[in-house]
Amino acid sequence: MTRALKGLGAQLILAVFAAIALIPLVLVLINSFKDNADVLSNPFSLPTSLSFDNFVTAWTYGQFGQGFVNSILLTGTTVIVVLICASLAGYVLAGQKVKSWPAIMVYLTMAMTVPIQLFIFPLYSAVAALNLTDNVIVVGVILAAINMPFATFLMRTFFLNVPAEIEEAALVDGVNTVQLVRTVMLPMVRPGLITVGVIVGLNAWNEFLISSTFLQNPSDQTLTLGFLTMNGTFSTDIGTMMAGALILIVPILAVFIALQRFVVDGMASGAVKG
């Protein structure tokens, strides 16, 4: 009896915390279909009709078309640069193939904890002096550099799990290092590449401080920055704001749910920034 009660209590606690996580998101969903009068009367009431007007307004004024293109360019740049550099470095560090590997590990640990605020001001001046602000590719590369230490660590742990015999056998067969990495090692760590790609991709897609500082020009703004500029004009129009929020939430949650195994595994390894 007490066991059953305890089990019920546990289920209740888990459900309450699920509700805490979900209620704000449910509010977004139901209010995105309502006109402002309906929202103002009660944000918890269900929409009486299914109107997509809010989505059209949000898409236009948030410049979401342009925003999607910019966010994809930025995130794509970050993910590609990180995957190439971090997997190569992770391979070398896992195999302890250079004598100074412990020093490199210490460097990466320190670099992982360098706060953005310690380098953003001179970096901004340098990028501005080179006329490279308002360039999503540049921001993508900067975010790649910031994510590099943690991504390298994660790739290293994936390479550590590749049996040494496979690499030795390939070496005996006479392949060179580049062939070895490309045709033997990288396919072995494909789950690692997906994990790092998804987590770094989410980081880049969601990033605020660097993007908002370096991308001031409206035509270069990412999706989240476009949504932020909407806030000034539509702060009293809850329905439109929530429609905008939903447009931003749905693709991310779809990607997250589809790839949740990789995200959870990567985070459970405990090396991810909050």
Added chain:
Amino acid sequence: MVTTLAPAPVSASTRPPAARRRNTHLRKRTLVNYALVAPALLLSIIIVVIPGILTLLFAFTDWSGVGFNVDFIGIQNFQDILADPVFATSLANNIKWLVLFLTIPVVIGLLTAMLLLRRKRIRTFYQVIYLMPYVLAPVVNALIWQTVIYNPNGGVFGLLGIQPPTAMTATSLYAAAAVDMWHYWGFLTIVYLGALRQTPVDQVEAAIVDGASGWKVFRHVYLPSIRSTLLLMGVMTVIFSFLAFDYVFLLTQGGPAHSSEVMGTYAYAFAFSSFEFGKAAAVGIIMSFFGLLASILYTSISRRELVR
């Protein structure tokens, strides 16, 4: 997959010419390996480390952020900042932030992770739900709360007749911290759950056979087993608490009347509102100093973990 297993290479010492050939071969490999590790290191050095070092220098100047008109002014920036009451507020707010994040999300994370540990079938379902706020952008999360929850006109707080907590000096910091914690605690659940699952099953069973209560098993078996994870996440929390920026900047801009100002927003205002990059750099250094203390701790812990 490579399936052919060639015979083991002949010992190098017995055949000198081959050994020499192998040595040059190895050296070439070493060079290639350095070339493979170089892009990651160079990118990090150019974008993070060199500007970081420049910040250390600019903190002692009156640099405005543009041009080359720079004067060395010693520790003037630091003196000005330490004498500024807004800085004292910011530092106190960062410490409040730290205390909040070291308690509330940690307790919720541990509680939910322990409850999910034995419930394999529903684990994935709850993990995905708990992580949903974590994978969304701070801009989205902050604007959701500002628009439909804190909003006095049409939001949940308006419905309840409560003034928006972001607009009152007594509650503004906590209003921003609440949204950040709402987005963050699920991440701790996942990290703690991952660590708890590494606990040796025989230890747990032995404790249960000995008649230990659920709390005792948690206290004496699970908690010691995830000690290093708790410590590591704790150190990370210390670092990020002193760097808090996004949610404060988005929800309160440090206001009203600097009541929710943290060092991150304080430094940002110097750089991009009043163009005092020297002062911004000085605040950046003070913020980083607290992070550095935690970072040294972190490095020593994770190196010990590596050796283990």
